[in-house]
Amino acid sequence: MQKSDVDIRSLQIGFGGLKVLENLNLHIAKSEFLVLLGPSGCGKSTLLNAIAGLIDVKGGEIHIGGRDVTGAEPKDRGIAMVFQSYALYPRMSVRRNMSFGLTVAGTPRDEIERRVGEAAQMLRLTGLLDRRPSELSGGQRQRVAIGRALVRHAGVYLFDEPLSNLDAQLRAELRVEIKRLHARLGATMIYVTHDQIEALTLADRIAVMQGGVIQQLDTPKKIYREPVNRFVASFVGSPAMNFIPGRITRDSGVEFIAGKSRLSLNGYAFCGQPADAPAVLGIRPEHIELTASDDPSSVSARVEMVEPMGADTLIWCRLADGTAFSFRHDADAHVRVGDTLTVRFPADALSLFDETSGQRL
Amino acid sequence: MRLSLNSRLSAFSALLPALLVMLVVYVGATSWTVWMSLTNSRMLPNNNFVGLRQYEMLLGNDRWITSVHNIVIYGVLLVSLALVVGFLLAVAIDQRVRAEDTIRSIYLYPYSMSFIVTGLVWQWLLNPTLGIQHVLRSWGFEGATFDWIVRPETAIYCLVIAGVWQASGLVMAIMLAGLRGVDEEIWKAARVDGLPKWRVYVSIIVPMMGASFATAAVLLSTGVVRLYDLSVSMTNGGPGIASEVPAKFVMDHLFERANIGLATAAATTMLITVIAVVAPYLYWRARKGGMR
Numbered sequence: 001m002q003k004s005d006v007d008i009r010s011l012q013i014g015f016g017g018l019k020v021l022e023n024l025n026l027h028i029a030k031s032e033f034l035v036l037l038g039p040s041g042c043g044k045s046t047l048l049n050a051i052a053g054l055i056d057v058k059g060g061e062i063h064i065g066g067r068d069v070t071g072a073e074p075k076d077r078g079i080a081m082v083f084q085s086y087a088l089y090p091r092m093s094v095r096r097n098m099s100f101g102l103t104v105a106g107t108p109r110d111e112i113e114r115r116v117g118e119a120a121q122m123l124r125l126t127g128l129l130d131r132r133p134s135e136l137s138g139g140q141r142q143r144v145a146i147g148r149a150l151v152r153h154a155g156v157y158l159f160d161e162p163l164s165n166l167d168a169q170l171r172a173e174l175r176v177e178i179k180r181l182h183a184r185l186g187a188t189m190i191y192v193t194h195d196q197i198e199a200l201t202l203a204d205r206i207a208v209m210q211g212g213v214i215q216q217l218d219t220p221k222k223i224y225r226e227p228v229n230r231f232v233a234s235f236v237g238s239p240a241m242n243f244i245p246g247r248i249t250r251d252s253g254v255e256f257i258a259g260k261s262r263l264s265l266n267g268y269a270f271c272g273q274p275a276d277a278p279a280v281l282g283i284r285p286e287h288i289e290l291t292a293s294d295d296p297s298s299v300s301a302r303v304e305m306v307e308p309m310g311a312d313t314l315i316w317c318r319l320a321d322g323t324a325f326s327f328r329h330d331a332d333a334h335v336r337v338g339d340t341l342t343v344r345f346p347a348d349a350l351s352l353f354d355e356t357s358g359q360r361l
Numbered sequence: 362m363r364l365s366l367n368s369r370l371s372a373f374s375a376l377l378p379a380l381l382v383m384l385v386v387y388v389g390a391t392s393w394t395v396w397m398s399l400t401n402s403r404m405l406p407n408n409n410f411v412g413l414r415q416y417e418m419l420l421g422n423d424r425w426i427t428s429v430h431n432i433v434i435y436g437v438l439l440v441s442l443a444l445v446v447g448f449l450l451a452v453a454i455d456q457r458v459r460a461e462d463t464i465r466s467i468y469l470y471p472y473s474m475s476f477i478v479t480g481l482v483w484q485w486l487l488n489p490t491l492g493i494q495h496v497l498r499s500w501g502f503e504g505a506t507f508d509w510i511v512r513p514e515t516a517i518y519c520l521v522i523a524g525v526w527q528a529s530g531l532v533m534a535i536m537l538a539g540l541r542g543v544d545e546e547i548w549k550a551a552r553v554d555g556l557p558k559w560r561v562y563v564s565i566i567v568p569m570m571g572a573s574f575a576t577a578a579v580l581l582s583t584g585v586v587r588l589y590d591l592s593v594s595m596t597n598g599g600p601g602i603a604s605e606v607p608a609k610f611v612m613d614h615l616f617e618r619a620n621i622g623l624a625t626a627a628a629t630t631m632l633i634t635v636i637a638v639v640a641p642y643l644y645w646r647a648r649k650g651g652m653r
Binding site: 049052053054073074075076079080081083084085086087088089090091092100101104105145148152 | 544546547549550551552553554555556557560564565568569
């Protein structure tokens with residue numbers, strides 16, 4: 001099975017006067033699993049459809065496997081695609097759904113049979129080959145759709161929100177299956193989703209998109225730990241990152257002031273020189289620590305709500321000046337509503353953002 | 362939950378008029394028709410039971426045999442042609458053409474016309490000395506011949522032409538609704554699979570549209586059974602008896618030829634034929650529904 005890289009050069013896409021993507025550049029390496037992550041309307045599906053050749057581009061080039069395919073038909077691009085609604089051919093058996101494209105393309109029969117058998121085995125569909133899609137569950141249908149993509153032996157596999165129509169449990173199962181498939185085939189995969197958990201679990205690299213622009217393109221870990229702006233910080237992570245408005249001062253060492261609380265920023269890796277300016281502090285719920293009350297960098301907060309989540313507990317607190325935040329604690333913490341806790345925000349786990357531009361400081 | 366007597370009473374009284382109409386008009390009139398077909402009624406109904414003699418006469422009646430023959434030709438051709446033409450029109454409109462609304466209205470327009478008007482228009486169009494043949498000859502195609510309507514062996518096909526012209530718009534509307542219901546992503550998947558458009562229609566879309574085809578076929582079939590006015594206005598059953606149809610046979614014998622017995626025998630035969638076709642289908646549907 002060949003593997004292709006994908007190179008997108010200053011791509012422009014618009015519908016009428018509306019610009020969806022403008023001057024977008026992206027390179028996806030061979031065997032890479034790239035996730036396009038973003039809210040609906042951010043242009044991620046448009047980008048995927050453009051790579052597939054299902055919509056026309058206004059400018060720029062798309063190269064797949066070193067070949068310029070900007071004007072090529074989808075079938076000539078060496079791609080295969082899986083859709084959100086499965087898009088199976090409803091009156092055809094599973095076997096025929098997988099083989100129909102190859103049959104029409106004139107692939108020899110024994111070759112088709114071999115490929116279908118192989119894909120069916122990989123996706124545990126062997127016993128279902130003679131069923132109709134209507135006789136399958138949602139998860140099985142999506143596996144068939146993946147199988148239909150696999151038999152094409154494409155250089156790049158495109159997934160357009162493939163798990164969005166499934167319930168939570170199936171989604172988790174199929175997610176693992178897709179990851180396993182990628183590990184086994186080593187194929188190049190581009191995967192569109194609005195679900196940040198899917199993105200974090202599956203991707204080699206994530207491209208977080210908003211408003212037709214890639215906000216950040218990096219490994220899941222980097223995206224999670226060091227979001228480049230407030231949008232990425234708030235979109236990735238569940239429960240969401242806490243944001244506390246305040247300002248940075250350099251009176252006595254670099255500190256962050258929110259209301260009456262002062263927080264040492266000693267140990268925070270600034271992108272540039274810290275300046276005295278209003279800023280927003282971001283911290284993930286799991287990075288906030290309980291501490292002893294005599295710790296100088298601690299703040300005290302009142303517990304407002306406790307959400308037990310099984311493995312751990314999410315505790316909603318409010319600082320003296322009214323700023324609310326949540327933090328994660330292990331499940332057997334004896335915390336009750338109304339308690340006063342002393343917590344610490346470790347400087348190396350913080351993210352600081354410019355108040356106006358939202359860029360990471 | 363048990364309904365109170367009062368609310369059951371009001372439900373019953375609300376249904377009563379419909380029930381009465383059903384019993385008196387449909388069941389009553391139908392039974393009376395069947396009974397009449399077993400008597401020797403001529404101009405006025407009487408109750409002289411003669412067994413199946415009217416049916417024997419019916420089967421020996423040339424005009425009836427021709428009528429049955431014609432309705433089979435008309436039915437098969439009309440349903441199949443209207444389905445094909447209607448589907449093709451719908452496919453054509455589905456290609457995101459401009460002025461779709463206007464074109465759709467134009468296609469649907471013939472359906473708003475009564476069969477009488479349709480029949481008259483096509484009678485003129487097909488008339489060799491007035492219509493298409495005349496126009497073609499006046500353009501210089503001296504040998505052009507299109508005289509189906511005056512030839513006994515082809516007159517029935519003229520009814521088919523007019524019927525298809527009238528019904529295709531409706532079929533198109535039903536088919537277009539079906540086509541619009543097809544998931545956009547199926548088209549995308551087919552493009553990625555490299556399937557040519559016609560192949561997608563033939564192998565994927567048409568099999569998906571079973572319900573649309575069934576709906577259209579049922580509507581067309583009811584039109585076939587009651588075919589009367591088109592034959593009257595277009596050919597008046599002629600030339601000779603070449604384009605007679607069963608409903609016209611019944612009407613003529615009932616009112617013009619004063620032969621109630623024979624007319625009701627013909628009507629009953631039509632009823633039995635329809636039941637023979639529909640009953641197995643309903644049975645199959647019911648069983649299929651019961652199995653789910």
